[in-house]
Amino acid sequence: MARKTAKKAPVIMKCENMFCxxxxxxxxxxxxxxxLTEMNIIQDTIICSDIGCNHQFQYSMAVDVVMPPHGKMGAALTAMKRVRPNKYCLTIAGDGGAYAIGLGETMSAATRDENVTFFVMNNTCYGMTGGQLAPTTQIGQWSSSTPRGRSIEEHGRDFDVVKVMKNLDIAYLARTTITSPSEIDKTKKAVRKALEKQRDGKGFSLVEVLVPCPTNWGMSPVKAMEHIKNELVPRYEMGEIIDK
Ligand SMILES: Cc1ncc(C[n+]2csc(CCOP(=O)(O)OP(=O)(O)O)c2C)c(N)n1
Ligand code: SF4
Structure with missing residues (x-):
């Protein structure tokens, strides 16, 4: 019987990653x-990097990168796409950068329906700076700046940007996760679809992915995946929300 082997990494991945x-x-x-490999668009892609753990894709992916100040991806992507309309202009961002520090730029790019793509990794905290409270931190959730957990009285409610964005006239909006092979498959399909919207000039696309930060959550990788399944997914609207 043929032995199953791990799927080879695409050529764009030039070395091992540096994440926890x-x-x-x-x-x-x-x-x-x-x-990017399957669509054969690596040479036609520019990734707008944010500041945050997410930025470390630059070290392991062979792709062109622009890095604006923290959170300013909405403005930077707008400029990149207008100057280079034939390029796929996308960002891999954190929830802190896209939904807090850069909320204005993200929403402005969406309300203008710019033909750019956001991939937002929502780990419900500021990962790189030590796991502090972010707008996405859930009520009751521990963070390094709210050691008794987030409370409405002390810290206010959490903010679901997708819930707001679903009322906008944009091309594509989805929320997915990566907790199992089938969820990874859904994420992959959403990523491809978002880029196809950009290719076809349809307008703004955003895929939010619920991802674990085991280090700042103080959990093992397995427990962190269970936390997403049991605590985050039930609170959020999942799947394709806008598909024009
Ligand atoms: C204008 C500005 N504010 C704050 C910081 C400090 N800072 C750098 S990364 C970061 C958190 C990033 O969190 P997130 O965007 O969620 O990404 P993650 O690290 O979780 O991938 C913060 C607050 C900064 N560099 N610039
Ligand atoms: S696990 Fe958390 S702290 Fe570690 S690289 Fe990922 S986001 Fe950053």
Whole structure:
């Protein structure tokens, strides 16, 4: 009987990644690398990097990168796409960068329906700076700046950007996760679809991916995946939300 071997990494992945063990960013980068390879668009892609753990894709992916100040991907992508309309202009961002520090730029790009693509890794905290409270941190969730957990009285409610964005006139909006092979498959399909919308000039696309940050959540990689399945997925609208 033929032995099953691990699927070879796409050529765009030039070396091992530098993320913590079990980090969701590494899984997403592999998914994106496969999609760019399968669509044969690596040479036609410019990734707008944010500041945050997410930025480490640059070290393991052979792709052109622009890095604006933290959170300014909406503005930078707008400029990139207008100057280079034939390029796929996309960002891999964190929830802190896209939904807090850069919320204005993200929403402005969406309300203008710019023909650009956001991939937002939502790990419900500021990962790179030590796991502080972010707008996405859930009520009751521990963070390094809210050691008793987020409370509505002390820290206010959490903010679901997808819930707001679904009322906008944009081309594609989806929320997925990576907790199992079938969820990874759904994420991959959403990534491809978002890029196809950009290829076809349909307008703004955003895929939010619920990803684990085992290090700042203080959990093992396995427990962090269970946390997404049991605590995050039930609170969020999942799947394709806008598909024009
Ligand atoms: C304008 C600005 N504010 C704050 C920071 C500090 N800072 C750098 S990364 C980061 C958190 C990033 O969190 P997120 O965007 O969720 O990405 P993750 O690290 O979780 O991938 C912060 C607050 C900064 N570099 N610039
Ligand atoms: S701190 Fe969290 S987000 Fe950053 S690399 Fe480690 S697991 Fe990933």
């Amino acid at each position: 063990a079990g980090c969701g960013h590494s899984i997403f980068d592999r998914i994106l690398g496969e999609v």
